[in-house]
Amino acid sequence: MKRKSVILLTLAIVLIGFLAWRFIRPMNIFVVDDRFAWPIDTSQTPPVLGKLGATECAACHQDFYEEWQTTIHAQAWTDPYFQTDWQFDDAQHSCRLCHTPLDRQLPRKVLGYRDKDKWDPVLADNPGFDPKLQHEGVTCAACHYREGKIVGVLGTRDAPHPVQQLQDPNQVCVRCHVVEGDRWDTFFRFPPCGTVAEIESSLAATPDKQDIAYLLKLMEENETDVGIDAGSAPETLRQTLAPAGNSGEIIAGDTRALGCVQCHMPMVMRPLVAGGVERMTRRHLWRGGHDPDMVRKALTIEFIEAEQIENNQRRFRLTLANTGAAHYVPTGTPDRHLTVHLRLLDGQGRVLDEQTHTIKRTVMWRPFIVDLWDTRLPRWQPRHYELIVADGSETVKVEAEVRYHLLAEARRQRIGYDNETPINYMVFNKQIPLRAGIPHDIQGAGDD
Structure with missing residues (x-):
């Protein structure tokens, strides 16, 4: 009887200790996999791209630059709420890798990680750190620079810099907006920053046909413009994500079904560069909850x-x-x-x-x-x-x-x-x- 009491007391102490540790441990709310663990490598930047600053891009793409300046992306690092919230949560290094994704935007470079979960980085002073570029947050190159080339949907060959064509622009969005993780001890059902998992769940659901008919009628009566074809998405979305090299970029299996740019980057007729041929391009606005x-x-x-x-x-x-x-x-x-x-x-x-x-x-x-x-x-x-x-x-x-x-x-x-x-x-x-x-x-x- 005494032995049984000792065992129960020991188990109770262990349980209390475990729960106490869960209350005081650092709050790691998502899995840091390779797409977030390393910044975008800019070591192959050709001289024509300069320091990868947004003002350099503006020399040819002024309209895009002016739109970007109005966005939350441009404030990804300097936004007062982000800075306050980030400092309150112990200034986790992993947050930098989406809010300032380029290696030269980081004051300290990542040499490796002490832990399997990649929350404890080994850091060293970064001689290539550019504080001005850091303050640009999700700057032009954060989305458009990969392995010495500028990526875009047109793939034009007469640009003054190397160009690589994207098959689908949503491939850029999903580098950051897929924050996920289904481990029992680190995450919850849907991500805090990304939305791909939510879209996957939404497309997999089967809404009531009467509800859809009622809402379509209501939208027609109110002349609602939703900006995206309601029937364009498949019933289910199987999203396959895999790292591509060491750039931090990922390849998504079926990003067209996501509808990211179709909604958040509306089309407009204008030249890609000043004095160029007018064509359909996307506005760099990314309006969301702040609008x-x-x-x-x-x-x-x-x-x-x-x-x-x-x-x-x-x-x-x-x-x-x-x-x-x-x-x-x-x-x-x-x-x-x-x-x-x-x-x-x-x-x-x-x-x-x-x-x-x-x-x-x-x-x-x-x-x-x-x-x-x-x-x-x-x-x-x-x-x-x-x-x-x-x-x-x-x-x-x-x-x-x-x-x-x-x-x-x-x-x-x-x-x-x-x-x-x-x-x-x-x-x-x-x-x-x-x-x-x-x-x-x-x-x-x-x-x-």
Whole structure:
């Protein structure tokens, strides 16, 4: 009996020690494989490409450069939120390899790793470090430079620099946007930064045909432009990824089905270089969660008075659906979320009652990383929210509001992020008056 007690006590101590270690260990949330473990090698850069700076590219590609300057890619290193969050999480070196992917953007070069998981690099001072290039974040060469050549979809032969043709431009996107890992102790169901796994899941799903028909009709009524053919993606996507040399580039088996550039890099007719022949090229914008218009394009939203369920009640329904994004909405870091607010308002605009719903991914981080639940919007699956107004209520208007949050307020306070720009914005707002004689489904409509 005494021996059994000793064994149980020992096991309890071991378990408590293990759980304690899980609470204090460094938070490694994804698997660092070779595509993230090493920067893009620029040792073969020909003299014509200079220092690989964006201003050098602008000498010929001014329009592209000006678009890039407006993007989050250009701020990938200098963005105040990234810097605050990165420093809060112990400035993990692996983050540099997507936010500053070129070897000469790193103050210290990677010689190797002390651990199998590649979270503990062996570093040495980098004599080729270019601090100006570092501040360009995901600069032109981060996407377009590989092994001494500029990669692009045209493959033109009259350029002043070596060119290699891409079969599909999405091959560039998936170098960084496939952050993944399915080990039980390091990751959760969908990635924090990449979206390929979400698209794969979305395309593999089989949405209800009635839902799709309803949403297509709703989109037609609202003249919604989703920017991508809803029927172009296959039912399933088998994505095969493999490293290509030591450049950090990967080869994807079927990147065309992803729709990355088709949505985030719209086409425009213009010359590739100043004075050149006009042709269809893609705008270098990469708008996403920071752009309210882009989020609105991804969503179809309707707020109407529905049929009565009882004589003394009026029922209002908000329908919210992801009809324009192949990945979940919202996507990106788990901090991003949507809030839905349904309100009863009196004659002075005061709130008599309110419902609030949160659309987000909820993760337990310690002692193990587990996706507890995920209420985000997959494609083609409408979400309905209802508001009931009882007879005799003081309600004069009903209101629906949808907001997009780039960051949770609790997280903002925890990391000490002193934001100068808003961390949430309105996606949709509509009020429906209850007064007799006013068309309930059109008065007060419109996005704010």
